[in-house]
Amino acid sequence: MITVGLYHFLVVSALLFSFGLYAVMTRRNAIGVLLGVELILNSANLNFVAFARYGIFSMDGQLFALFVIILAAAEAAIALAIVLNIFNNFRSINVDEADSLRY
């Protein structure tokens, strides 16, 4: 029987991170980018929880995970507000088109 150890968690987390990063880099839709960010954040959460379970950090990992979840919620709220504003200004939520700061 295969025991689920730290290693498995880390692989899952790495995969999640990679998907998230991929989404952030390739998505043009701002919402898609946000989803990618969420994935990255959750991969980090997974790591925190795994290290808390197997490592020497006791409860600190859980605490940080909780903190990241709250932060992610706040971040999502602000990011959605920005997206709304981008939409209002550009009539699109395509991030490529919001290029006013370009040279």
Place this chain on the structure above:
Amino acid sequence: MNTIILYSLILLFLPLAAFAINILVGKRLPRKGDWVSLSAILISFSFALSMFAYMLFIRYDPDFSVEWRWLWIDLGDFVIELGILVDNLTIMMLLVVTLVSSLIHIYSISYMKDDPRYNRYFAYLSLFSFSMLIIVLSNNLFGLYIGWELVGISSYLLIGFWFEKDSASDAGKKAFITNRVGDFGFFIGVLLFFTAVGSFNYGDIIAGVDAGAMSDGLFTAAGIALFMGAVGKSAQVPLHIWLPDAMEGPTPVSALIHAATMVAAGVYMVGRIYPLFSPGALLFIAYVGAITAFVTATIAVVRKDIKRVLAYSTVSQLGFMILALGVGGYVSGLWHLTTHAFFKALLFLGAGSVIHAAHTNDMFRMGGFKKKMPVTFWTFLIATLAISGVPGFSGFFSKDAILASALEFSFAHPGHIMLFILPLIAAGLTAFYMFRALFLTFYGEPQDKEIYSHIHESPGSMTIPMVILATITILITFDQWRGFEYLPLVGEYAGWFQHLIHEPAAIFTGAAAMAESVVGHGASEETAHTIAMWLSIFVAGVGILLAYLFYLKKSLSAEKVSKSLSSIYTLLRNKYYFDEFYGATVIRGVLGLSKASAKFDDTVIDGAVNGTATITIWLSKASRWFDDHIVDGAVNGTATVTTFFGTRLRRLQTGTVENYVSFLVVGILVFFIFQAIF
């Protein structure tokens, strides 16, 4: 306050008040204010006369002296006291000054009639009288110096009174500046005495020097320095040049200032502070006097202008007085000062009367005036006899006394025999040139018919002063006539002048041997007196005879003599080239120096200032260039470099979020790899 002092103060300040009134409102007063000045001086004269009477008839005391001191400046450590000293000499001089001045005032009323600046003329006369009285009354050197300068300025104003003539304004300026050169020495002398003694008062200084406040050398030097003032004021060689030119002024002025009073101030000063001259200084004084007497008498011989003759004659006679004081003939010098004041004023007034009638000064255009101007002639004759030293007249006695003193001195010091020879010749020349003037003016045929036709005797206000002066000229030495002392009542006044005025005690400071022998009395005095008298009668006679032969009988020709002695004649005509000499040296020197200073100021000093400015401007231009190109260049350079990179780097700013994220990831990866390798 003492009555004498009170009188002195009143007679001193009355003319000043008259001056102030006349200069301010004289023009609006009736008769243009001449009566203000005249009454002021007449009141002064009456005070002086009463003091004289007091001196002569009540006191008759050789040692009579009253002094009054007034603290003028008080600075704690330093004080200046002014004051008044009245003794017999002062009173004598007061009488001379106020009397001659009063007569001149009267004379001027007619002489200056119709002059546009009539009131100013009288104002200046009053100013002069005031200044002269300061000199006479002062009891200290500082007050003396004040009077000294003030007579100088009144003389300047009066010489240049007809300033429309350039020669007159030049003469005034020349007189003032020449006098200031003398005053330079005078002031140094004052400073030397003050620094040594700490007081300006005559008595204090004499006492201080007597107590040994000064070394012998310094004492002599200080005395000579003081005497420089007398050289300027009394027109002694080499500063005599201003007096002949001063004849540009109105003739009454010449009579008052440049004959009777101001020019005598130098002699009076030497007499006043006689003890302050060491034997060495006195010898110097004697030589200055002898040389002046001789030199100017020779110049007078060839003058054509009647006033110039009198001017040089004045200088020459002043030389006699100075000489007398120098050789120890204290009384004879001051006596001559007194007699000379009257007869020389008379001569000038006579000349003024002639000039007033003839409108020319040139004696060679006159001649035969005797008939038309009898009063002028007779008074002029009396004065001429007096100055020539004809026995019985005042000048004879006083000049004789001077020659006697000089001879006595020469007996004691045979090396200084020139001190007798020079004035003796000068005495002969005096007789000659004065009779020459008399003959040319009043005798012979009229040289210029036109002038002769309109001449006339002067009005009473001019002739009366002349008659008064003529009377005084004769009477002043009445007491010297033989047998006077046997007269009842007045007999005791024989020799009153010699009784009242006597030589003050000298200060003996070491080298006193010389002076000691001068004062030596006894047989040599008698002998000297006799010899001098006969010699002076003889030279006067020769002088008169020669003048008669040359100018009246014409048996000798002046032209021939002047031709045969042409070099001497030219020298004399040109007054020994004194003026030319000063013109070429002193005046040119000072003017050159002043031009050089101004140039130095403009080019070097101001040049340095402007140069500093130029350098500053140049520096500022350089630093502006530096600022523009280097400093600002560096600043702009930084900007340029920044722009250069900025334009290239900004291309990274694509605006595409994917790119940014890619850079981020790549960056992190690079970072990781980098860390893994090292």
Place this chain on the structure above:
Amino acid sequence: MQNHLLSALTFVPVLGMFAILFIPRDKSYVIKVVAAVTTGIQLWLAVQMYIAFDTTTSAMQFVEHYAWIPAFNIEYFMGIDGLSAPMVLLTALLSFICIFASWNIEKAVKGYFALFLLLDAGMMGVFVSIDFFLFYIFWEVVLLPMYFLIGIWGGPRREYASIKFFLYTLFGSVLILLAMLALYFYNDPHTFNMLTLMETTYDYNFQKWVFLALFIGFAIKVPIFPFHTWLPDAHVEAPTAVSVILAGVLLKMGIYGILRINFPVLPDATLWFAVPLGVLGVINIIYGALCALAQTDLKKLVAYSSISHMGFCLLGMAALTSAGMNGAVLQMFNHGTISAMLFLLVGVIYDRAHIRDVNGFGGLAVRMPIYGGMVALAFFAGLGLPGFSGFISEALTLIGGFGAEHSSSTFRWLTGLAVMGIVLNAAYFLWAYQKIFLGKLNEKWAGLSEINGRELFTIVPLAIITIILGFYPMPILGMMSETMNGIIEMVKSGAITALQ
């Protein structure tokens, strides 16, 4: 007793200036009247001061003493003694007279009188300040109005002259500032109070350097050879009234500064510097007179005569004798009145003829007898004739110079040379007088009008003062003698190193 007389003297002109600023510019007559009233009040205050002045003490009087900037120990400290009191009188008198001398100014009347009153305040402040910092501020306040008064209302080369004046004096001010700070930091606790500064004993070398810096700063103002060339230019270009103030008051500030600060504060250096000071004085006298003799511009001639006359002050001061010191301050006062007269008189003829070249006139005494008489009076006063105040002060400085107790033989020779300056003074004044007034009337000027009442009003009071002081100088000498003797005492007792 604290009263506010000195503050009033200083700040009344400032009030007047503000009053003028509120008057519309076209009401020039009102402006002039306000200026006249202001200076009149100031003169009245100065007379009150003269009446109340105690001549028996050398201490500061009418003292006003307040803290001003306590952090730096700067005080508002005013007071006058026998040295400054005559200067205060002179300043008030000349300011009042100059308002009337400026009566026919037409260009920018408002600005002119406002600046003039500011200048007045500055000058007064210099003479009443005892705090060095306050003194320095007033010293600088004087500069600026002067610059504009010459630069705007001056003659053809006014820009050159005013800039020259300004930069020259500013250069001097910098040196004064340096010296002031050096003295400030030398003392512990730091202070600008002159009276305290006098009590400290300074290092000998320090004294010399500070003396030199202060001296050059003040010498420029006097002006002392070779720092004098701004003066002829400034005088020639300045309008009459400004010339009068320049010669009458500004030049005195230099000598005043030396006597007020250099002498009592730095006694050792003073003795060390006495002979050079005397030499400079004699150079001023002779050189100024020689330069005057070479001038044909009448105003320039008078300017150089000022240089010559200020030399007497220096000689008298350097001698450190009672006669010399008192004579020097009296000479300051007298030169103030006499040179004012001279410049006013030059202004009179310039207003009429528009030239000042002495060779361009001739025989004017016939046409203008009163004017000729006034000029003669002023010239005689200038050449040191007895009966005028200048004679007494010059004689006192010479007597003082001759009697110097330190380096006495040097001073004798110097004074001997200085006496020669008197001969030269006579030469150039008489020469100029002859050229302008004597001789035949130059027909070109036959139409000149006689001096008028307003002009006489400006000159006659000065003439009267000159004559009164010429007969009896104690009204002014009596004010100063205690203080001046005190300064001599201070120098002689304070000098420790130099006497050894």
